[in-house]
Amino acid sequence: xxxxxxxxxxxxxxxxxxxxxxxxxxxxxxxxxxxxxxxxxxxxxxxxxxxxxxxxxxxxxxxxxxxxxxxxxxxxxxxxxxxxxxxxxxx
Numbered sequence: 001x002x003x004x005x006x007x008x009x010x011x012x013x014x015x016x017x018x019x020x021x022x023x024x025x026x027x028x029x030x031x032x033x034x035x036x037x038x039x040x041x042x043x044x045x046x047x048x049x050x051x052x053x054x055x056x057x058x059x060x061x062x063x064x065x066x067x068x069x070x071x072x073x074x075x076x077x078x079x080x081x082x083x084x085x086x087x088x089x090x091x
Contacts, residue, residue: 001041002031008039012047022050025061027068 008030009016022028027050031038046068053059053067 002038003040005037005039008043008047011044012051014047014051022047025065027064 003011005016005019009019012019019028023030028039028043028046030043031040050064050068053064059067
């Protein structure tokens with residue numbers, strides 16, 4: 001599901017100021033190819049994670065940045081491994 005900025009704010013249960021901060025920090029990178037910024041369900045999940053890290057675990061901004069960076073690296077490695085498994089050379 002693709003959503004507008006306003007729909008995202010409601011779904012993620014965050015304020016616009018918070019979203020702008022997260023966008024500046026590049027914690028969220030929405031689709032900007034359309035005339036209007038669009039958010040996905042993956043963005044909602046990432047926003048939920050950020051919110052949980054801040055509220056429930058009291059992780060500071062530097063810690064959140066590190067956690068998100070490591071998660072992105074892990075996701076990239078899993079994606080590369082999946083592609084490698086599908087390659088004819090691996091089979």
